Structures are given as structure tokens and as C-alpha cells.
Amino acid sequence: MSERAASVTRVDVGFGTWLRRAAWPAVLIAGLAAESILWRNGTSASYVVYDLAVGFTAVFLSLIVWGDEPSNAVGPLLFVYTTWLLVSPVRYLPNTFWISVSWIAQALVVGVFAQAVLAYPTGRLGNRWARALVAFAYGQAAVFAVIGLAIAPAEQLFGGCLGAPCPATPPFASSNPDLFTHVQDAQNVVDVFLVVCFAALLVQRIATATSRRRRQCIAVWLAGLLAGASFLLDTLLPQGFGGVWDANDIISHGVRLIVALAFFAGVYMRRVERARVADMLVELAGSQAPSIEPALSRVLRDPSLRLGYWHADRHVYLDGAGRVVSPTFDGSTEAATLVTGNSGPLGLLVHDRAVLQDPRLVESVVAATRLALENARLQAQLRARLDEVRDSRARIVRAGDEARRSLERDLHDGAQQRLLSIGLALQLARAEESTDMSTRALLDEAEAELEAAVAELRDLARGIHPGVLTDHGLAGALGILARRMAMPVHILAPPDRMPEAIETTAYFVISEALQNAVKHAQASHVSVTVRNADHAVHIDVCDDGVGGADPERGSGIRGLRDRVESIDGDMSIESVAGRGTRLRVRLPCE
Amino acid sequence: MRVVLADDALLVREGLSRVLAHAGVDVVASVGDLEELLAAVEAEQPDIAIVDIRMPPGYRDEGIQAAARLAQSHPDLGVLVLSQYVEPNYAAELIAASPGRRGYLLKERILHQDQLLQAMERIDAGETVVDPSVVDAAIATSRPSGRLGVLTDRELEVLHLIAQGLTDRGICDRLVLSPKTVATHTQHIFNKLGLPASSHDNRRVHAVLTYMEPH
Numbered sequence: 001m002s003e004r005a006a007s008v009t010r011v012d013v014g015f016g017t018w019l020r021r022a023a024w025p026a027v028l029i030a031g032l033a034a035e036s037i038l039w040r041n042g043t044s045a046s047y048v049v050y051d052l053a054v055g056f057t058a059v060f061l062s063l064i065v066w067g068d069e070p071s072n073a074v075g076p077l078l079f080v081y082t083t084w085l086l087v088s089p090v091r092y093l094p095n096t097f098w099i100s101v102s103w104i105a106q107a108l109v110v111g112v113f114a115q116a117v118l119a120y121p122t123g124r125l126g127n128r129w130a131r132a133l134v135a136f137a138y139g140q141a142a143v144f145a146v147i148g149l150a151i152a153p154a155e156q157l158f159g160g161c162l163g164a165p166c167p168a169t170p171p172f173a174s175s176n177p178d179l180f181t182h183v184q185d186a187q188n189v190v191d192v193f194l195v196v197c198f199a200a201l202l203v204q205r206i207a208t209a210t211s212r213r214r215r216q217c218i219a220v221w222l223a224g225l226l227a228g229a230s231f232l233l234d235t236l237l238p239q240g241f242g243g244v245w246d247a248n249d250i251i252s253h254g255v256r257l258i259v260a261l262a263f264f265a266g267v268y269m270r271r272v273e274r275a276r277v278a279d280m281l282v283e284l285a286g287s288q289a290p291s292i293e294p295a296l297s298r299v300l301r302d303p304s305l306r307l308g309y310w311h312a313d314r315h316v317y318l319d320g321a322g323r324v325v326s327p328t329f330d331g332s333t334e335a336a337t338l339v340t341g342n343s344g345p346l347g348l349l350v351h352d353r354a355v356l357q358d359p360r361l362v363e364s365v366v367a368a369t370r371l372a373l374e375n376a377r378l379q380a381q382l383r384a385r386l387d388e389v390r391d392s393r394a395r396i397v398r399a400g401d402e403a404r405r406s407l408e409r410d411l412h413d414g415a416q417q418r419l420l421s422i423g424l425a426l427q428l429a430r431a432e433e434s435t436d437m438s439t440r441a442l443l444d445e446a447e448a449e450l451e452a453a454v455a456e457l458r459d460l461a462r463g464i465h466p467g468v469l470t471d472h473g474l475a476g477a478l479g480i481l482a483r484r485m486a487m488p489v490h491i492l493a494p495p496d497r498m499p500e501a502i503e504t505t506a507y508f509v510i511s512e513a514l515q516n517a518v519k520h521a522q523a524s525h526v527s528v529t530v531r532n533a534d535h536a537v538h539i540d541v542c543d544d545g546v547g548g549a550d551p552e553r554g555s556g557i558r559g560l561r562d563r564v565e566s567i568d569g570d571m572s573i574e575s576v577a578g579r580g581t582r583l584r585v586r587l588p589c590e
Numbered sequence: 591m592r593v594v595l596a597d598d599a600l601l602v603r604e605g606l607s608r609v610l611a612h613a614g615v616d617v618v619a620s621v622g623d624l625e626e627l628l629a630a631v632e633a634e635q636p637d638i639a640i641v642d643i644r645m646p647p648g649y650r651d652e653g654i655q656a657a658a659r660l661a662q663s664h665p666d667l668g669v670l671v672l673s674q675y676v677e678p679n680y681a682a683e684l685i686a687a688s689p690g691r692r693g694y695l696l697k698e699r700i701l702h703q704d705q706l707l708q709a710m711e712r713i714d715a716g717e718t719v720v721d722p723s724v725v726d727a728a729i730a731t732s733r734p735s736g737r738l739g740v741l742t743d744r745e746l747e748v749l750h751l752i753a754q755g756l757t758d759r760g761i762c763d764r765l766v767l768s769p770k771t772v773a774t775h776t777q778h779i780f781n782k783l784g785l786p787a788s789s790h791d792n793r794r795v796h797a798v799l800t801y802m803e804p805h
Contacts, residue, residue: 413598420697420700421604472679472680
């Protein structure tokens with residue numbers, strides 16, 4: 001499990017940075033100086049310009065690669081390789097020191113190149129075959145360089161000194177041209193062997209890489225194969241068959257540029273990838289947890305990527321389907337990265353090890369994932385709270401309805417029955433023989449009062465909760481409601497029964513709307529339509545009144561909205577002054 | 591007249607039973623819920639059951655349910671439903687289930703012995719009785735939109751009285767019209783409402799039902 005995300009923010013301001021900054025002018029001066037050797041010795045201007053252009057481009061690309069990942073060995077290795085190729089004309093100086101230095105550098109740069117390609121992209125060579133190959137490349141180069149310096153005539157080391165007589169003696173010992181020819185043959189055999197091994201390693205890597213790794217490395221690996229082939233050509237074909245503008249030279253320059261471009265392509269891809277993480281963040285903003293994993297997988301081009309969400313109760317990471325997510329640790333291709341938030345673990349990313357290659361990418365991915373997960377978690381919390389609030393509002397409205405119903409029942413079955421039983425008692429009292437006339441008159445009065453009380457009680461109970469709504473449904477209750485209005489009310493409602501909560505809500509909404517039409521809108525006609533369609537009850541109440549009602553004002557409308565929303569419905573009011581009022585309500589029902 | 595009383599409110603039941611007994615009505619049983627009512631009717635074979643609309647177990651419209659069930663088992667039994675609802679729907683439901691020998695009165699009518707006894711007698715005689723307040727509620731809106739729109743004001747007035755359960759004779763007295771005129775009006779009403787000319791009483795009941803249909 002890697003927590004490196006937290007540690008990669010280190011800013012590199014050490015020796016490496018200083019060196020890279022100094023490298024730009026140094027390379028410029030050294031390159032110009034080296035090419036001036038060719039120029040002064042009569043090489044065509046076009047060739048010098050070509051050599052400079054290719055050389056500088058390659059060096060500066062290598063500096064970009066180095067700067068992108070300063071702690072990676074690949075950057076400096078590539079810099080050494082390209083810089084040497086730029087300044088290598090020093091080998092033509094008719095001077096024993098420069099010839100010797102160049103001869104050794106020319107031999108060792110093959111090893112530098114092999115190391116750069118094989119260590120890409122991690123900076124480490126990885127398996128022992130690669131390490132052995134690179135060690136062997138350096139070793140044989142050093143051995144053959146020293147032997148060459150010891151026995152070769154100076155003019156044979158690089159095909160002659162340009163424009164001046166070469167030093168008479170070889171750098172170290174007496175010259176032995178015959179032996180040197182044999183040594184060169186032997187070196188050719190070793191070179192071919194080395195190139196074949198190098199190519200075999202690359203082919204094996206291409207074949208076994210994970211898809212993400214292959215994407216990341218294919219340009220460099222193919223450039224490595226190309227350079228190997230070009231090296232073989234250079235070694236096996238007879239030297240110098242066309243002066244400085246020969247085909248070999250042009251090809252090797254081109255290959256050099258291609259190699260530098262291949263390494264640079266890796267940098268470019270990483271930058272694009274980081275930018276894609278930023279895009280992903282934008283994309284994930286406001287999205288839910290399940291969409292994070294596919295987005296990450298897409299951005300990192302890692303189909304094997306899995307994201308586990310921290311499950312605080314079980315202390316494990318679970319994926320969307322509830323499976324435990326943990327790295328397999330069986331091979332070297334998988335790695336895991338922990339994503340922690342302020343309040344503890346958030347998630348676990350299990351991904352291709354190749355992702356770790358770019359610490360800044362990992363950092364961005366972790367940051368993006370953290371944000372997305374935190375966001376998803378907060379959203380989920382918010383949703384849960386909203387659900388809670390909605391449920392409790394629905395419960396409150398239901399409890400209110402229940403209370404109304406029981407109040408209505410109590411009025412009918414309690415108070416009213418008592419009043420009636422008193423009335424019956426009064427009747428019996430009046431029927432008594434002994435009751436005199438004045439008492440009878442009083443009893444009549446009491447009975448009349450009693451009857452009025454019963455009627456008032458009935459109206460009160462009806463307003464609290466119409467029993468007909470429970471027994472005959474919305475259509476029946478609306479018919480009676482309409483009869484009680486002081487103006488014509490046209491009602492169109494299906495006789496079907498609906499869920500109780502919907503009937504009650506619809507009834508009170510329509511009742512309130514009719515009251516408003518009478519009281520505030522001064523309407524002369526109201527039409528009410530109730531329709532059952534698309535798993536919802538649609539209510540439409542239109543009046544021809546004065547309009548201009550403010551839907552935000554008035555506790556009546558606010559109360560209606562609360563009631564409608566308590567069962568997940570919605571409500572809209574159109575009320576233009578002079579053009580009546582239209583109330584529309586949608587109540588979802590299964 | 592033999593009567594069974596069904597009301598879950600003990601005080602009302604006992605009071606009403608004493609008032610009826612005082613008026614010479616033979617109250618053969620008084621019970622508190624739907625099942626007891628059915629059992630009492632079976633045991634006593636009364637002429638009329640006076641039933642509260644709301645009773646255990648549901649406190650909804652058990653009285654009307656009882657009337658519908660008794661119509662099957664005891665077609666000659668009259669049922670007077672006492673209700674606290676001035677809603678024509680209940681009355682229409684009661685009459686629809688068993689035309690004839692049915693009454694729907696507001697509960698406070700029990701405080702008027704004469705009205706109660708008169709309704710019981712008419713039910714016993716085979717008529718249908720509906721509380722005037724309920725009929726008024728029905729008339730309030732039916733006019734412009736429903737099927738009753740085809741009737742003239744006079745015909746509506748006659749239908750109103752038919753709905754209250756009055757006979758042609760009673761209508762003559764109430765409106766001070768000749769029996770022939772009333773017969774013409776009723777005939778027009780039946781024709782305009784498209785009621786089949788089967789039995790005279792049946793058409794009267796259908797006319798009442800049409801009248802009470804909420805829109």
C-alpha cells in the first residue's frame with residue numbers, strides 16, 4: 001500500500017535543478033564550439049546547420065524530459081547521450097587528449113543509451129537481465145576502447161583528423177594496425193550480440209507489458225529497436241563511403257532525433273494525463289460515487305483499476321457491488337494507493353503499478369479521487385438528511401390527518417351522541433304527565449338549542465375531516481364540496497379510489513383553492529379537473545377571478561405546498577392580474 | 591310495529607328505545623354493532639330496523655352495509671338509517687342497494703318524535719324516505735350540468751318531492767295541484783330521464799337516484 005501521495009509534494013531545488021539550468025547555455029556554447037571544428041575544417045555549411053539543428057533539438061528535448069522528473073535517472077542519461085552526439089566533433093581535433101577522450105566517450109555512450117532505454121520509465125533497470133546487459137555494454141566498451149587506444153594509429157580511431165596532420169603516435173602505446181583490425185572484428189561480433197540481446201529484451205517487454213505500461217513505453221521501446229538497427233548498420237557497413245554527408249550519418253542523426261522525441265512523447269503524455277485528471281474532476285463534480293471508478297479507469301487508461309470505498313463499520317474497502325477490494329500482491333503489476341480525507345480513510349485504489357511511474361499523476365489522481373469521494377460522501381449524507389426531513393414532514397402531515405380524523409370521530413361519536421341523548425331525555429321529561437306547561441316551553445327551547453348545537457357540530461366535524469372522503473373517495477367528496485360553494489364549480493374527477501394520503505391531500509388542496517377563489521379572487525366560475533395519468537394524480541384548478549395572487553405569500557398556499565411536497569408532489573400557480581388563477585398539482589402515486 | 595334498534599352509543603340507544611316505547615312502538619331488541627344487528631333481525635323478524643350509520647367495527651358506513659345485506663336476506667324488512675352526514679352520496683348508496691323500504695334521516699330527527707314515527711310508517715308502507723336537508727343538498731348543484739338540466743322548474747319541484755319519498759297524493763297536497771297534473775309531470779320526468787316503463791315504484795326510485803347522483 002502506498003502513501004506516497006502525501007510525500008511527492010517535495011520541490012526539487014537542489015543540485016539537479018542548478019545543473020539543468022546551467023546546462024542550457026553550456027550546451028549551447030559547447031555545441032557551437034564543436035560544430036565550429038567541422039566548419040573551420042571545410043565541412044559544408046548545410047551539414048553544419050543540419051548537425052546543429054538536430055543536435056540542439058535532441059539536447060533540449062532531453063532537458064525537458066530531465067526537468068519533468070528530476071529524480072529519474074533516465075533524464076540525465078538521455079542528456080548525456082544527446083549532448084555527446086552534439087559535441088562529438090571534438091574527436092576530429094588533431095590532439096591526443098581529445099582523440100582519447102572522444103574514443104572512450106564514443107564507446108561508453110552506447111551503454112548510456114542502452115541504460116536510458118531499458119531504465120525507462122522508472123529510472124531503474126528492473127530485472128537482472130537488463131542489469132547484466134547494461135553492465136556488459138559498459139564493460140566491453142571500456143575494454144575495447146582501452147585496447148583501441150593502445151594499439152590503433154591515431155588516424156584510424158575516427159577515420160582521420162580533419163584538416164590537419166594527426167599525431168604521429170597512438171595515445172598509449174605503439175601502433176599495431178593488423179592487430180587493431182582483428183580487435184575491431186571481434187568488437188563487431190560483440191556489438192551484434194549486444195544489439196540482439198537488447199532487442200530481445202525490448203521485444204519481451206513489449207509482449208508482456210500491461211496495457212497501460214505498453215502505452216506509456218511503446219514509443220521509447222520502438223525508438224530503442226530503431227536505434228539498435230541503425231547501430232548495426234553503422235557497425236557492419238564499410239565506414240566513410242561518402243564523406244561527411246554520407247547516408248549513415250544522416251540516418252544516425254535522424255535516429256538520434258527520433259529517440260529524443262520518443263522520450264519527450266512520454267513527458268507529453270504524462271502532462272496530457274494530468275490535465276485529464278483535472279478534466280475528470282470537473283466531470284465528477286456533483287456526480288455520485290459509482291461513476292468515480294469508471295472515470296479514473298478511463299483517465300488512467302487502466303482497465304484493471306478498482307476503487308474500494310471505505311466501510312467504517314466493517315473496516316474494509318468495498319466496491320460498488322459490495323465486494324472487498326484489496327490488491328492481490330501476486331505479481332508485480334498491481335499496486336494500491338490509499339485515499340484519505342480529513343476524517344479518515346475514504347477509499348483504496350487498486351491499479352496498474354505503472355501508474356506509480358508518475359508521482360505527480362498519482363498525486364493528482366489521489367487529490368481528484370479524494371475530492372470526488374468526499375463530495376459523494378457529503379452528497380449521500382445530504383440525501384440521507386433530505387430523506388429524513390421529507391419522511392418526517394410526511395409523518396407530521398399524516399399525524400395531522402390522523403388527528404383530524406380522530407377529532408371528527410370524537411365529535412360524532414362522543415359529543416354529538418351525548419347531545420342527542422340529552423335531547424331524548426328532554427323528550428321523555430316533556431312526556432311525563434306531571435310536567436306543566438311552562439316547563440314544557442322551556443324544554444322546547446332547550447331542544448331547539450340542542451338541535452342547533454348538533455348541526456353546528458356537524459359542520460365543524462365536516463370541515464375538520466369529511467367522512468364522505470373516507471367512504472366515497474375524492475370524486476364524491478368534491479361533489480359535495482362544490483355544492484357548498486357560492487358559485488358554479490365544474491368538477492371533472494374519476495370515480496376511482498386513490499391512496500388515502502393522495503385523496504386527503506387532493507381534497508384539502510382543492511378545498512383551499514376553492515376558498516381562495518371565493519375569498520380573494522372574486523371568481524364567478526371555477527373548474528376543477530382531476531386526472532390519473534403517468535403514475536400520478538394531476539389536479540388543475542382554474543378560476544376566472546382577478547388573478548395576481550403571489551404564490552410566495554399567504555400561509556394558505558405555503559401550507560398547501562408543504563402538504564403536496566410531503567408526499568413528493570409538486571405544485572405550481574399561475575396568476576396573472578386580470579386573467580384568473582390556475583393552480584396545478586401533481587401527486588405521484590404507484 | 592316491531593322495531594330493532596342498532597346504535598353503538600348506549601345513551602342514545604336507551605333513550606330512543608324509551609321514547610319509542612312511550613309512543614307505543616314495540617322495541618324488540620336494541621344492539622350495539624353490525625353483527626348483533628344481523629343476529630337480532632334473524633331472531634326477532636322485526637318490521638323495521640333503525641340503524642346508526644356508523645357502528646363498530648369500522649365506524650364508517652356500517653348502517654348502509656347492513657341495509658344492503660338485509661335486503662338480500664329480509665326483503666320485507668324496512669331499514670331506517672340515522673346519519674350525521676348531510677351528504678346525498680350516502681342516501682344514494684342506500685337506495686341503490688335496495689329500492690323501497692329504506693329511509694335516510696339525519697340523526698337529530700330522533701328529537702322530533704312525530705317526524706321519526708311518520709318516516710317509520712312510510713317505510714313500513716313500502717316507501718322511500720330521504721331527509722329534506724339531504725335532498726336540498728342534492729338539488730343545490732345538480733341543475734345546470736347533470737341530466738336534470740332537461741327538466742323544467744316545475745318538474746324539478748315535483749322530482750324534489752318524489753325524492754323525499756312523497757306519493758303523488760302527497761305531492762298534490764303539497765303543491766296544491768290536481769292529481770292529473772301531478773301524474774302528467776311525473777310522466778314527463780320519467781320520459782325525460784329515459785326511465786323504463788316497468789313498475790311505477792321502480793321508476794320513482796330511479797328518478798330519485800338520478801336526482802342524487804353527484805353530477
